[in-house]
């Protein structure tokens with residue numbers, strides 16, 4: 001099985017976004033509610049939550065879960 | 079008590095307590111989570127009421143087990159809904175991937191086709207990009223463990239970390255650490271070879 005150009009690009013993007021210290025998925029889960037509420041309210045992110053943003057940029061599953069949470073919150077506030 | 083009138087402190091004290099307050103809080107939380115999951119998953123195929131009720135049941139146990147992790151910096155219900163979404167998503171991923179083997183996904187776990195694919199797919203790619211890919215291929219072979227290569231490749235092929243973990247007899251956090259360590263190693267080695275993150279972005283920006 002060959003890596004497609006898209007997959008090679010994904011790998012290089014992931015490498016470019018990699019930080020020495022990152023949250024893991026469990027740490028991200030317990031911070032994501034605060035992140036989502038701040039994003040929804042258009043508030044700036046404190047330093048502690050920038051790690052959440054970085055984790056979402058490299059973790060497809062947490063990103064998918066975050067989109068579902070946004071959907072739940074948006075429908076609630078609509 | 080009206081759900082909307084429970085503040086974070088009251089949620090925690092009722093859920094962590096006992097008796098009728100706890101029972102009422104659990105019933106209200108169950109109803110709120112079910113509504114939240116309906117909003118999150120209304121457009122998803124294969125998600126019905128039975129599925130969501132099972133997910134909420136599992137989520138309640140997890141939430142009660144982890145009340146100490148709630149730091150009070152969001153609404154309690156948002157925090158609990160995030161956990162319920164993770165539980166539901168994990169189950170959906172398990173169902174979607176249960177019949178797929180790791181071997182099928184990665185087929186060739188040594189990344190050997192990386193360079194061939196790069197050359198064949200883009201014979202006119204820039205010199206910089208081609209040499210960077212050649213360097214990357216060498217680093218992958220020389221500096222990553224077989225397990226790191228397997229996990230990274232499966233992830234690139236779209237296999238969820240929980241599924242990779244199931245095949246490796248591991249868990250999502252451990253797989254994350256495995257691929258994070260691999261990404262760090264690749265980044266450091268590319269930097270040592272003279273490529274900075276900015277170069278990588280330029281060569282691979284689309």
Ligand SMILES: [Zn+2]
Nearest residue numbers: 024025059062
């Ligand atoms: Zn994650």
